[in-house]
């Protein structure tokens with residue numbers, strides 16, 4: 001048993017911190033915020049290239065494919081630091097995710113053609129999974145891909161696509177066998193955005209921009225299929241544990257908590273320093289306790305991954321716990337700010353114009369990446385071996 | 390970061406589980422909890438002592454194993470599953486304080502007897518009007534020539550009726566709050582000691598103990614004649630912290646057992662022709678319980694591991710005790726919901742855990758008590774930073790640290 005980081009892990013943490021300090025500047029963050037619904041600006045591009053050049057977008061990639069082969073704990077340390085400092089990582093996650101899938105389930109041909117492009121940042125994908133009628137029941141998706149000679153013909157309608165307006169390619173799940181059971185007739189494709197027949201339409205949301213993506217007789221070469229035909233469901237699910245584990249890393253919210261404590265220590269309202277209010281102390285302590293539990297979950301999940309244990313139940317549990325706690329932390333922050341808690345991008349926002357954004361962003365984590373209801377089913381059925389109905 | 394047990398620790402865990410399961414069958418525990426006589430069984434006590442478990446953290450020179458606090462915690466976790474009679478806990482607690490504070494002679498005589506299983510001990514700490522803070526104790530000791538005269542009342546003294554020695558925490562009479570704490574070694578048969586047992590719903594033995602002009606010589610002052618590196622108050626605090634962490638382990642084990650039992654129950658019990666455990670509403674309750682149980686175990690492991698390594702664990706211990714207190718109790722209450730009628734029947738034995746969870750929730754500091762400690766660590770910020778730097782390579786130093794990217 002040991003709850004400490006090793007010397008190497010501490011050094012790694014320090015390395016990441018120095019990188020962030022140097023590269024995640026207020027100017028970068030301002031630009032990212034400004035361009036969220038548009039194309040990335042010059043600072044963001046340069047920053048992404050820097051991370052990619054270091055190979056940090058996929059720390060667990062094996063050496064044989066040019067990866068750094070770092071441990072899951074190292075990856076956790078990295079993501080914790082990045083998120084703690086609000087370093088942009090959405091695109092990086094998509095690249096990692098796609099390359100992981102190719103490494104695990106891709107054909108030799110896929111690996112030769114696509115892997116380097118996903119790893120070196122040439123391709124920045126976004127995820128075309130959800131459809132209007134296929135959310136939680138993703139396997140019911142209806143977007144079609146039919147082989148016609150040497151080409152796939154794609155027709156369908158995807159929705160809720162994050163970053164679709166910035167991506168170079170779609171990572172697409174489509175039906176390739178209408179007669180097979182629903183989980184057994186899905187395949188994964190890489191589709192360049194500049195292929196004729198693709199239309200991206202913005203959906204304005206409460207939080208960040210997402211898109212509908214329409215495919216109308218889109219033609220792509222035969223070898224743009226990833227893995228084997230009709231094995232798409234395996235590819236999708238093989239990535240889920242990592243994705244859930246990653247959503248369970250809540251350090252951007254733990255950062256908010258730290259700022260809240262600082263804020264309470266320096267802010268006097270109605271004649272009293274906020275931190276001296278007993279109810280404030282009580283709530284902050286409660287949240288601190290729960291944050292500690294959430295972090296222990298993340299570390300345990302990473303450790304389990306490193307020693308080769310199945311994390312399907314544990315990562316789901318960690319995802320549930322962190323996302324529900326995050327919502328409470330942010331909600332309590334707005335309450336501590338009292339009237340200031342309703343400010344949206346306002347100069348007098350106590351939290352550098354972020355509090356409203358946090359409040360709108362956290363509910364998404366509870367249903368994105370697998371809804372918490374489904375997560376609870378997994379915990380019960382896999383973690384506790386309860387009978388399925 | 391490594392959450393593996395060593396091979397020896399895994400063995401210890403397995404041995405403890407098997408042993409407790411064999412010795413404390415459900416029927417036996419159930420039966421004994423019904424009686425209001427002591428749950429102590431001389432036969433089992435002998436076996437526990439033969440295993441060396443009464444001396445896990447006691448130095449080899451006093452007959453102990455000289456093992457780690459974490460090892461002892463593993464036994465506590467298993468004991469919690471099995472609802473071991475509380476004489477084990479009170480005796481180990483007393484031994485921790487003797488180890489911390491006693492002089493050579495006292496350690497030699499008392500610790501070796503404890504390890505052998507020939508005597509049991511307990512600590513008299515709480516008073517009717519002061520539960521956590523010794524500086525408010527009213528039990529006092531006055532020096533009269535070469536004798537100490539002890540007066541006062543202690544309450545909730547665990548197993549005072551079976552203990553051979555009671556370690557009494559008292560204040561020197563001329564002391565004004567704090568500095569002059571003393572610990573006396575008292576025997577229940579000493580002249581002037583009276584016991585009155587208290588009726589608790591956990592049915593464990595706790596007593597009000599009255600000290601009426603007890604006369605004691607210096608040899609009965611724990612740690613008499615030696616230079617202490619810590620003040621007596623600090624030593625008591627250290628022993629209490631260890632005992633608190635151990636109790637967290639016991640509670641984490643108990644909560645896990647309740648979850649296990651509940652999973653078994655809902656997998657067997659059928660309604661509408663299917664196991665009730667296949668209903669989503671039931672599954673989601675259990676998924677929540679699992680998260681709390683896992684969290685409790687991790688928090689308790691962390692706290693006891695840190696203490697075991699000699700690290701400060703102020704924050705971690707407060708977190709563990711607060712979290713596990715809520716968990717153990719709420720796990721039993723949710724179990725009552727999921728077992729419904731059957732959980733109310735004494736035969737199910739569920740109530741034994743419900744009782745124990747309440748008793749443990751309320752001892753060694755409640756949820757509020759530990760959250761208050763935690764809150765003292767987050768105010769003011771500068772103090773927090775000081776605390777943090779002490780254990781600087783704990784994984785947690787990524788958070789709760791000074792924010793250095795933005796200027797505030």
Ligand SMILES: Cc1cc2nc3c(=O)[nH]c(=O)nc-3n(C[C@H](O)[C@H](O)[C@H](O)COP(=O)(O)OP(=O)(O)OC[C@H]3O[C@@H](n4cnc5c(N)ncnc54)[C@H](O)[C@@H]3O)c2cc1C
Nearest residue numbers: 127128129130135136137160161162210367368369371373
């Ligand atoms: C901002 C945003 C960004 C997104 N980004 C992407 C993206 O980049 N790519 C992508 O493919 N998708 C994306 N999504 C879609 C997201 O993954 C889905 O919203 C999610 O999978 C849930 O699907 P749904 O919205 O259709 O909800 P539904 O499936 O309709 O679910 C609604 C509710 O019913 C419950 N429910 C459904 N089935 C069950 C069941 N069996 N048992 C118990 N409860 C159940 C759910 O838990 C949920 O609470 C995004 C969504 C948003 C809002």
